[in-house]
Amino acid sequence: MGSGRPTMHDVARSAGVSVTTVSRVVNDARHVHGETRRRVEAAIATLNFQRNDIARTLRPGQTTSTIGLLIEDVSNPFYSAIARGVDDVAERHQHLTVVGNTRLDSGRERDLIRTMIRRRVDGLIVVPTAADHSDLHDGVPLVFVDRVPAGLPADTVLLDNVRGARRAVTHLVDAGHRRIAYVGGDPRVHTGVKRLAGYQRALRAGGLGYDRSLVRLDNHTVADADAAVTDLLARPDPPQAVFADNNRMSVGALQAIFRAGARIDLAGFDDLELADLLTVPVTLVTYQPAELGRRAAELLFQRIAGDRQPPRRIVVRTELSARGGSRAHRGATVRTAGVAAR
Amino acid sequence: MGSGRPTMHDVARSAGVSVTTVSRVVNDARHVHGETRRRVEAAIATLNFQRNDIARTLRPGQTTSTIGLLIEDVSNPFYSAIARGVDDVAERHQHLTVVGNTRLDSGRERDLIRTMIRRRVDGLIVVPTAADHSDLHDGVPLVFVDRVPAGLPADTVLLDNVRGARRAVTHLVDAGHRRIAYVGGDPRVHTGVKRLAGYQRALRAGGLGYDRSLVRLDNHTVADADAAVTDLLARPDPPQAVFADNNRMSVGALQAIFRAGARIDLAGFDDLELADLLTVPVTLVTYQPAELGRRAAELLFQRIAGDRQPPRRIVVRTELSARGGSRAHRGATVRTAGVAAR
DNA sequence: CGTAGCCCTGCAAACGTTGCCAGGTAACGT
DNA sequence: ACGTTACCTGGCAACGTTTGCAGGGCTACG
Numbered sequence: 001m002g003s004g005r006p007t008m009h010d011v012a013r014s015a016g017v018s019v020t021t022v023s024r025v026v027n028d029a030r031h032v033h034g035e036t037r038r039r040v041e042a043a044i045a046t047l048n049f050q051r052n053d054i055a056r057t058l059r060p061g062q063t064t065s066t067i068g069l070l071i072e073d074v075s076n077p078f079y080s081a082i083a084r085g086v087d088d089v090a091e092r093h094q095h096l097t098v099v100g101n102t103r104l105d106s107g108r109e110r111d112l113i114r115t116m117i118r119r120r121v122d123g124l125i126v127v128p129t130a131a132d133h134s135d136l137h138d139g140v141p142l143v144f145v146d147r148v149p150a151g152l153p154a155d156t157v158l159l160d161n162v163r164g165a166r167r168a169v170t171h172l173v174d175a176g177h178r179r180i181a182y183v184g185g186d187p188r189v190h191t192g193v194k195r196l197a198g199y200q201r202a203l204r205a206g207g208l209g210y211d212r213s214l215v216r217l218d219n220h221t222v223a224d225a226d227a228a229v230t231d232l233l234a235r236p237d238p239p240q241a242v243f244a245d246n247n248r249m250s251v252g253a254l255q256a257i258f259r260a261g262a263r264i265d266l267a268g269f270d271d272l273e274l275a276d277l278l279t280v281p282v283t284l285v286t287y288q289p290a291e292l293g294r295r296a297a298e299l300l301f302q303r304i305a306g307d308r309q310p311p312r313r314i315v316v317r318t319e320l321s322a323r324g325g326s327r328a329h330r331g332a333t334v335r336t337a338g339v340a341a342r
Numbered sequence: 343m344g345s346g347r348p349t350m351h352d353v354a355r356s357a358g359v360s361v362t363t364v365s366r367v368v369n370d371a372r373h374v375h376g377e378t379r380r381r382v383e384a385a386i387a388t389l390n391f392q393r394n395d396i397a398r399t400l401r402p403g404q405t406t407s408t409i410g411l412l413i414e415d416v417s418n419p420f421y422s423a424i425a426r427g428v429d430d431v432a433e434r435h436q437h438l439t440v441v442g443n444t445r446l447d448s449g450r451e452r453d454l455i456r457t458m459i460r461r462r463v464d465g466l467i468v469v470p471t472a473a474d475h476s477d478l479h480d481g482v483p484l485v486f487v488d489r490v491p492a493g494l495p496a497d498t499v500l501l502d503n504v505r506g507a508r509r510a511v512t513h514l515v516d517a518g519h520r521r522i523a524y525v526g527g528d529p530r531v532h533t534g535v536k537r538l539a540g541y542q543r544a545l546r547a548g549g550l551g552y553d554r555s556l557v558r559l560d561n562h563t564v565a566d567a568d569a570a571v572t573d574l575l576a577r578p579d580p581p582q583a584v585f586a587d588n589n590r591m592s593v594g595a596l597q598a599i600f601r602a603g604a605r606i607d608l609a610g611f612d613d614l615e616l617a618d619l620l621t622v623p624v625t626l627v628t629y630q631p632a633e634l635g636r637r638a639a640e641l642l643f644q645r646i647a648g649d650r651q652p653p654r655r656i657v658v659r660t661e662l663s664a665r666g667g668s669r670a671h672r673g674a675t676v677r678t679a680g681v682a683a684r
Numbered sequence: 685c686g687t688a689g690c691c692c693t694g695c696a697a698a699c700g701t702t703g704c705c706a707g708g709t710a711a712c713g714t
Numbered sequence: 715a716c717g718t719t720a721c722c723t724g725g726c727a728a729c730g731t732t733t734g735c736a737g738g739g740c741t742a743c744g
Contacts (some may be wrong), residue, residue: 007482007700018724023702031722048480052404053460057396058729061704062394066461067439073631074441075426077419077615084417089445098408099416099441101429115438118395119408138390141349254619274616275418277596283543290417318702349730360694373692397730400699441717545744 006047015043025049034292035231055195059122061190067300068116070100070126078247078270078289079127082145085293086125104186104220108129121302125293129189141303145296147190153303155303157296157314158287161191161269164318165283166205167200168267169243171283173206175265177240179214181232183253184245187217195245195269214239225252226259233260245270250282269319278324349387356386357668375636399462410641412442412451412456412468420589420612420631421469426486427635428467435643437464444470446528446562456578465642467635471531483548487638489532497645499656503533503611506627506660507540507546510609511585513625513662516546517607521556523574525567525595526587527647531560537587556581567600573604575624584612592624605683613663627662 005249008022015022017040024032025040032040043049057064069086071079096210098121100112106129113136114123123141126149136142172180181256182199184192196217200210216228232239233256242257242264244250250268257264257280267283272283275282295314349505350364359382366374368381374382385391399406411428413421418466420564430437432521440463442454448471455478468491476493478484486498502603514522524541527532538559542552560571567590575598576608586592586598591611599606599622609625615622 018345019701020703020720020724020726024723027702031720033722036722045419050456050480052462052700053457054396054399054462054698055729056702058400058700058731059702060729062729073426074429075419075423077417077422080419081417081424082424084415084443087416087441096440096442096461098438099425099429100438101426114392115395118392120394120396136601138392148489231477246422251615254616258619272616274596274620275616277600278619279615279621298636340489351730361731362694362733363692366693369732374714375692378692397699398732400730401732402699457709463738528709 005052007052008049008089010047011040011043011049014047015039019171048323063122064120065094066098066119067297068100068112068121070102070112070122070124072104072127073101074099075296077273081289082127082293084296085290089294089297089301102127104129108155118148118328121142121254123298123304125300141300143296143300143303145292153314155311157292157297157299157316159191160318161168161194161289162198162201163270165195165243166202167285167320168269168285169199169202170205172241172243172265172267173202173208175241177265178208179211179237179239179241180205180208181239181242182216182245183219183228183242183249184215184217185219185249190260192217192245198268199243219249219252222248222252222255222270224236225249226256229253229256231258233257233262233264238262241265241267246270247272250284254257254278254282272323275323281322284321284323285318286321287316291316347394348391349394350391351384352389353382356389358575365610372612377459379611405464406462407436407652408438408440408461408463409639410440410442410454410463410466412444412466414446415443416441416490418590419615420470420503423631424469424635431639431643440617443470444471445571446471448648457630465646467638467642479600485638485645486559486641495653497641497653497655499531499634500659501629501634501643502528502655502657502660503536503538504543506611506662507537507585508544508619508624509662510611510627511541512547513605514542514585514609515550519607520550521553521579521581522550522583522585523556523571523581523593524585524587525561525570526557526559527561527591535560540583559589561594564590564594564597567591568598571595571598572602575599575604575606580604581606583607583609588612589614592626596620614665617665623664624666627660628663628666629658633658
C-alpha cells in the first residue's frame with residue numbers, strides 16, 4: 001500500500017486471493033468459501049479497508065445515493081426545518097443530503113446546481129432565487145420548494161401564501177385597524193409577491209385603500225425590518241398594525257415595536273419559537289415547515305424511481321394561530337437582572 | 343450517446359477530436375487551437391455536457407472537495423448555526439458540505455461516519471454522541487465540536503461549559519435564591535457533565551448544598567423539559583430559580599413557568615431568538631454558535647492541507663447576558679386575539 | 685539546410701470497483 | 715464411469731476522466 005488508503009488490491013494481496021473474491025466478500029458474500037472469507041475479512045480488518053464508493057459509483061447502473069438541497073441559509077429555522085424534513089425522507093431511501101446555501105444569490109445558486117450535477121447527485125431539491133431556471137432542462141430530477149421556478153415546469157411544493165396572508169391581514173382589519181403596514185423582503189421572490197397580493201386582497205375586501213407608503217419591501221435581515229418598522233412608527237400617522245412577510249421580518253418588527261413601547265398589533269407569516277411566551281398577542285400564519293421538505297423529497301424519490309407523470313404542484317395548508325398574549329406577565333414581577341450585557 | 347448523460351467521448355465524437363482534446367478544453371484549455379476549441383465548445387453546448395466529477399475524483403491525487411458534518415439535528419438552531427459556520431469556511435475552500443443528522447444515536451453516528459469515509463470526504467466535523475470513538479483512528483482528518491470525543495485524541499472546539507454554567511448559576515445565587523433546580527438532557531453527554539459541574543461549583547461557592555431532587559436529567563425535547571419543570575413547580579417546596587442546560591430545556595422551562603404563572607427566575611445555556619422580547623428577565627449564557635463551526639472548519643482545512651501538529655483544543659468563550667424583562671409589557675394592553683388556535 | 689523548440693493533437697495507461705465469463709473441483713444421480 | 719450440477723475462484727473488460735509520452739507540423743535561428 002502506498003500513501004493513501006488501502007484498496008481491494010491491497011486486501012487481495014494480503015489475503016492471497018483475487019480482487020474479485022474481495023469484492024464478493026465486501027458485497028454479497030455468496031459463493032465464497034468459509035475459510036477464504038475469513039482470511040479476506042481478517043485482511044480487511046488489519047488494513048482497515050473501507051470500500052471506495054466513489055469508484056463504485058462509476059460502474060454503469062450505479063448512482064451516488066446522494067441528493068442535493070439548495071436553500072437560502074441553513075441557519076434560518078424555516079430552511080433548517082425543510083432540511084430536516086428532506087433528510088428524514090432521504091435517510092429512508094438510504095441517501096445522503098448535500099446542503100448548499102444560496103444566500104439568495106442567483107449566481108451562487110447556478111454554481112451550486114452545476115457543481116452538484118457534476119457530482120452526479122441523483123436529484124435536486126431547490127428553494128429557488130428570483131432567477132430564471134429555463135436552462136435546467138437537464139434530465140436531473142428536480143423539485144422546487146416554497147417558490148415557483150421561473151421558466152420551467154417542474155414539481156413544486158408551496159404554501160398557500162395568498163390565502164395565509166389574506167386571512168392574517170383580514171384578522172387585523174376585523175380588529176378595526178385601518179392603517180396596516182406591510183414589512184417584507186425581496187419583492188421579486190415568489191412568496192413575497194403572493195403574500196403582498198394576499199395583503200392587498202384583504203385590504204380591498206375590508207374596504208381599505210392600498211397605501212404604498214405603508215409598504216416597506218427589500219428588507220433582508222432582522223435589523224432591516226427593525227429599522228423599517230422603527231421608521232414607520234415615527235410617522236405622524238403611524239400604522240395601527242403591521243403584517244410581517246416572514247419570520248425575520250416578524251422578529252425585527254417585534255423588536256422595533258417593543259423598543260418603541262408602541263401599541264401595535266402584529267401579524268406575521270411563519271411561526272416563532274417563543275411566540276407563545278410573548279405578552280403581546282401576535283397572529284401568525286403557521287404550518288409544519290418540515291412538511292415542505294418531506295413532501296418535496298417524496299416527490300423527488302418518485303421521480304428518481306422513474307415516475308414520468310406531468311409535473312405536480314403540492315400546496316401545504318397554513319393555519320392562523322393566535323400566539324402570545326400570555327397571562328404570565330400579570331403574575332410575574334419585572335426585575336432587572338443585575339448582569340451587564342457582556 | 344446512450345441512455346444517460348453525455349460523456350467526453352460523446353463530445354469528442356461530435357466535435358471530431360479525441361477525448362484528450364475535450365479534456366483540455368474543459369480544464370486548462372492550453373495547447374488547444376482556437377478553431378478546435380470552438381468546435382469542442384459548440385459540441386459541449388449542444389450536448390449539454392457536464393463533466394463527471396465522480397470519475398475525475400478517481401484519478402490519483404484528486405480529492406472529492408467534500409467535507410462531512412455530523413450533528414444531532416439540523417432543525418435545532420444551535421446545530422444549524424454550526425452548519426452555517428462550517429459551510430461558510432467550506433465555501434471559501436471550494437468544498438461542499440454533506441450533513442448527517444445523528445439524532446444522538448451512536449449507532450447512526452457510526453454508520454454515517456463509515457458512509458462518509460467510503461465516499462471519501464476530505465475530512466469530517468463531528469458533534470459526537472456519547473459513544474466511544476477509538477475506532478476512528480483512520481487517517482481521515484477529523485475535528486470534534488461541542489463535546490470531547492471518547493478515547494481518541496483529536497482537534498476539538500468547545501465552549502467554556504463549566505465557567506458559563508457556573509457564572510449563570512452564581513448569578514441566581516447572588517439574587518438570593520437558595521433552591522435552584524437544574525433541568526438537563528442526556529447526563530452522559532460531555533456538555534451536560536460539564537454544565538452540571540459548573541452548577542455544582544456555583545452552589546458550593548454560594549454555600550448551598552447539592553439537592554439531587556432538584557436535578558432533572560435525561561430530558562430530550564421541549565416537552566420533556568416542560569414536564570420536568572411543571573413537576574418541580576408542583577412540589578410543596580418548589581425551586582425559586584431554574585437553570586436550563588440548553589436551548590430546548592430553556593424553552594420548555596419557560597413554557598412551564600408561564601403556564602403556572604410562577605415567579606421563578608430562569609437562567610439557561612444558549613441564546614434564544616426572541617429572548618429579548620420576554621417580559622420575564624432571563625439570564626442566558628450566550629456566544630456565537632456559528633463561531634464553533636467556523637473554528638472547527640478552519641482547523642479541519644489546516645489538517646487537510648497537511649498540518650501534522652499535535653491535536654489542539656480551542657475554547658470559545660461565552661458571555662452572560664441579561665435578556666428579557668422587556669418594558670414593553672407595561673405599555674401594551676393585553677387583548678385576546680380572536681382567532682381560534684388552529 | 686539542419687536542428688532545436690514550440691504548438692497542437694492523440695494514444696494508452698491508469699484510478700478502484702463490479703460483473704460477465706470461464707475454468708476448476710467436488711458431490712451426486714444414473 | 716460419466717454427465718450434470720453446484721460451488722468456488724480468477725481474469726478481464728468496462729465505467730469516465732486525466733495525464734505522461736510521443737509524434738507531426740511549423741517557425742526560428744544558426
